[in-house]
Amino acid sequence: MQNPTRAICAAALLFAAEAVGLSGVLSVAYISSARAQEEYLPTQKDFVGKWKLNGGAIRPPRDMKEAPTPEQEAAANEFQQTVTAFYGAFDYLEITADGRYNFHQPGDPNSGACVWCGTWSFSNSSAWLKLDTAPRLDIYAKDGDMQMTYTAEPTEKSKYAWLVFGWTKAE
Known part of the structure; x- marks a missing residue:
């Protein structure tokens, strides 16, 4: 009696696997493996x-409850242009292993002169610049570009939470 029961269970299992689609079962395992390879957690x-700097954009803040108004988007766009011009005035952002960062001016002889720097x-x-707007730097792929977003508002009317900047490794 045990053998017929096992045969029925095995047949039911095969039937269920066929109903779901054996290829679907195999592709689920393949997708999770591929996703695991794509995920990248950068180190310090x-x-x-x-x-x-390779560009900038605006994105409505994640905690925004309603769709942005055209006025909000226009104000964020205008502010983004101002901040992009500010970052664009620097040759590059240098991040050092000892916990310092420095935005170097054009022609800066790498003397370590601090124009706009900190820790x-x-x-x-993520890397976090010590500023009142708490810029967060993220890298999403090995040897990929870096994205800068702001996580704090220095004033209630600030538009920093809308800003996203892209940075490409210069060396």
Whole structure:
């Protein structure tokens, strides 16, 4: 009696697998493996180096409850242009292994002169510049570009939460 029961269970299992689609079962395993390979958690050393600004955009803040108004988007766009011009005035952003960052001016002889500099820290796979707007730097792929977003508002009317900047490794 046990053998017929096993045969029925095995047949039911095969029937269920066929109903779901054996190829679907196999592709689920393949997709998770591919996603695991795509995911990248940068280390502190991945942020060290010289970075050049490669662009900027606006994105409504993640905690925004309603769709942005055209006025909000226009104000954020205008502010983004101002901040892009500010970053664009620097040759590059240098992040050093000893926890410092420095935005170098054009022609700066790498003397270490600090025009706009400070310290940074690393946590939750991100680099954080010590500024009142708490810029967060993220790298999403090995040897990829860096994205800068702001996580704090220095004033209630600030538009920093809308800004996103891209940086490419210069060396």
